[in-house]
Amino acid sequence: MGDSAAYKILREHLVEGELVPGNEIGIRIDQTLTQDATGTMAYLQFEAMNIPRVKTEISVSYVDHNTLQMGFENADDHRYLQTMNAQYGIYHSKAGNGICHQVHLERFGRPGATLLGSDSHTPTGGGIGMIAIGAGGLDVAVAMGGGPFYLTAPRMINISLTGKLRPWVSAKDVIHTVLGILTTKGNVGAVVEYTGPGVKTLSVPERATITNMGAELGVTTSLFPSDSVTLGFLKAQGREKNWEEILPDPDATYDRTIDLDLSTVVPMIACPHSPDNIKKISEIKGMAIDQVAIGSCTNSSYKDLMIVASILRGKKVHPAVSLIVAPGSKQVFEMIARNGALADMVASGARIMESACGFCIGAGQAPITGGVSLRTNNRNFEGRSGTDSGKVYLLSPEAAALSALVGALVDPLDVPAGDYPAIKLPKSFLIDDSMIIPPSSSPVEIFRGPNIGDPPYTDPLGDTISGVIGLKVGDKITTDHIMPAGQRLKYRSNIPAYSRYVYENVDPAFSRRALENKNRGVMTAIVGGQSYGQGSSREHAAICPMYLGVRVIMAKSFERIHSANLINFGIIPLVFKNESDYERINTGDSFTASGLIGQVSKGNDVLVEIAGVEYLFTLLASERQRKILVDGGLLNFTRKNIS
Ligand code: MIC
Ligand code: SF4
Helix, strand or coil: CEECCHHHHHHHHHEEEECCCCCCECCCEEEEEEEEHHHHHHHHHHCCCCCCCCCCEEEEEEEECCCCCCCHHHHHHHHHHHHHHHHHHHHHHEECCHHHHHHHHCCEEEEEEEEEEECCHHHHHHHHHCCCCCCHHHHHHHHCCCHHHHHHHCCEEEEEEECCCCCCCHHHHHHHHHHHHHCCCCCCCCEEEEHHHHHHHCCCCHHHHHHHHHHHHCCCEEEEEHHHHHHHHCCCCHHHCCCCEECCCCEECCCCEEEEEHHHCCCCEECCCCCCCCCEEHHHCCEEEEEEECCCCCCCCCCHHHHHHHHCCCCCCCCEEEEEEEECHHHHHHHHCCCCCHHHHHHHHHHHCCCCCHHHHHCCCCCCCCCCCEEEECCCCCCCCCCCEEEECCCCCCHHHHHHHHCCCCCHHCCHHHHHCCCCCCCCCCCCCCCEEEECCCCCCCCCCCCCCCCEEEEEECCCCEEEEEEECCEEEEEHHHCCCCHHHHHCCCCCHHHCCCCCCCCHHHHHHHHHHHHCCCCEEEECCCCCCCCCCCCCCHHHHHCCCEEEEEECEECCHHHHHHHCCCCCCEEEECCCHHHCCCCEEEEECCCCHHHCCCCEEEEEEEEEEEEEECCCCHHHHHHHHHHEEEEEEEEHHHH
C-alpha cells in the first residue's frame, strides 16, 4: 500500500513512534515561524531553556499582528524580538514586511519540509507541499531547540479534485464548499490532502488560500502535492533550488475520499458567526452592506489584489460602503504600487492599510454598530471584528470587490463570464528581502521593555485539587472567547495584565473571581461543550487561565492545539465520559479530585467529585503528556529533562 504525500513527508521526519493513524509520533521540525502576538512569549520560553542558538534549518520571526503600536508596549516587544532574534540565530521580518504566512510562502517555504508555527494558519505552507502545522508558542520554542514535535499520526482525508473553476469562482469558494461538507467540528486528528487532475488548474496562491482556511476545519494540516505549478511559483520567487517533487504514490490509501468537481463550485459565503455557517451567495445576494475588507493571510496575494484592482478600475466605491484593502506582503504591495493597480484602488475610493493582520484580528476598522461587513479573511467569530453587534461574512476577493461598488452583496456569477479579469502570475516576482534582518554573528544586547515579564511557571501537580466550577460555557468556545485579541493585544507579553481579560466578553467578573479564589487557595475548574478551544493557537488562552488558578477543564470535546496548550501549561483537559453529565453541573459547584497523580499518570479514566456526586472523565493524553501534567507543564518538564 502506497503513501499519501503527507505520509511521505512524515515518514522522512519521523524520530519517535510508529507511523500508524492514532499513535503519538514525534517528528523533526525543519523550519519554524512565529508572529509577534505569540512570539514574544515563545522566545522568552526559548531563552528559559538556555540553548545558545536555534537548531532548525531556518527559524523566522514575523512582526505582523500588533503593528498599530498604540503605546510603547508593542514597540518595545518588537525591539525585544529583533534583538533576541539576532542573538539566537533567527531571521526577523520587520513590521511592514507582511503577514507571516504570505511572506513565508513567498520567501522560505520548501516542498517536503516540516514547518511548525505559533499561529493556527501555518498550514498555508501546505500550498507548496510542506507539512506545515500550527501549535502553541512553547511547542515552537522546543522545536527551535531541536526537540521533536509530537502529534497524532493523522487519519487522511483525500479531496479529489476534477474539472476547473469557472470564471468568477475562486479558491475561497472551494474551501468554503469543503467547510460546508466537513464543518468546523469532528475533524481533530485528520489531515486533508488534495489530489486529482483538478490540482494542476490551481496556482500556488490559490492552493494556499485553501490550505490556510483548512485551519477552520480543525484538522492538523492540509496540503497539496508539489508539482510543476509549484516549481513555476518557486522559480518566479528566484527559489527553484528549493523545489522537490512530492506526489502521493499511485496506490496511496486514504481513510475518506471526497470527490469535488471544481467546475460545479459556485460563489459561497460564510455567515455570522462561524466559518462553517456556509450558504451560496445566490441565496442572500442583494443584502445591504456597510463595510468591505480585503486582505489577511487568506486572500491578499498578488493575484487576489490584481483581480480586485481590475474590478475597481475606473469605478467608484458605493457611498454607503467603507472599502479597506491590506496587501499581504511588501512584495505584493510594491508590485501593485509599481504597476499602477494600487492607483486604481485608491482612485476608486479604497482605504489602503499596511501589510499586516489589521482588521482580521480586530486591530482597527471595526464595523459600525450592527453593521454588515464583508471580509476575505478566515474567521468571523462574534465580536472578533471589534464590534460586538457587527455581522461579519466571509467571501472571495471577487465577490467582495463587486459588492463594494454596488453597496450590496453581489453574486459574481451574475456578471458576464467575459468580464472576468484573468490574471496570470508574473514570470518573476519583485524580490527585495531588505526588511528581513538576518541573525547576527556577534553578541547582541537584548532589549527588554517594562511590558516584558518572566515566562510563567506552574507548580508540579498536587495529589488533590479542590475548588469551584468558576464558569460553565456552551459548544464551540473559541480561543477568542477565552482570551480576546483586538484592543487587548498589547498585553500579550504581560501575563498578569492580560489575565484581567480572560472570558471578558462572556463573564466580565470571571477573572477577578478566579484570582480572589486562587489567593484563598481555592482552585478553579471550567465546564465546556463540544470543540472547546477552537480557532487561534494563542497559548495565552491556557497561560492566563493557569495564572488565575484554573487547573481543570471539563468539556464534551477539545480542539487539538488548545488541548495541547492546556497540557503544556499544566491544566488537565477532561472529556465527559457521559455527555449528559454536562447538564448536571453548574457554576459555583464545588469539586475535588483526589489521588490525581496516580489517576493522571495511569489509565484514561479520571474521577472527580462535583457537588457531592462522583463523575467519570477521560483524559486524552499520551504517556509523554501525562508526565508533563505531573511536572506542572512543558517548561518544567523540558528543563528537568535537559538538566
Ligand atoms: C488568529 O487568526 O486568530 C491569530 C490572531 O492569527 C491567532 C494567533 C494569535 O492569537 O496571536 C492564530 O491564528 O493562531
Ligand atoms: Fe493574521 Fe488574520 Fe492571518 Fe491570523 S488569520 S495570521 S490575524 S491575517
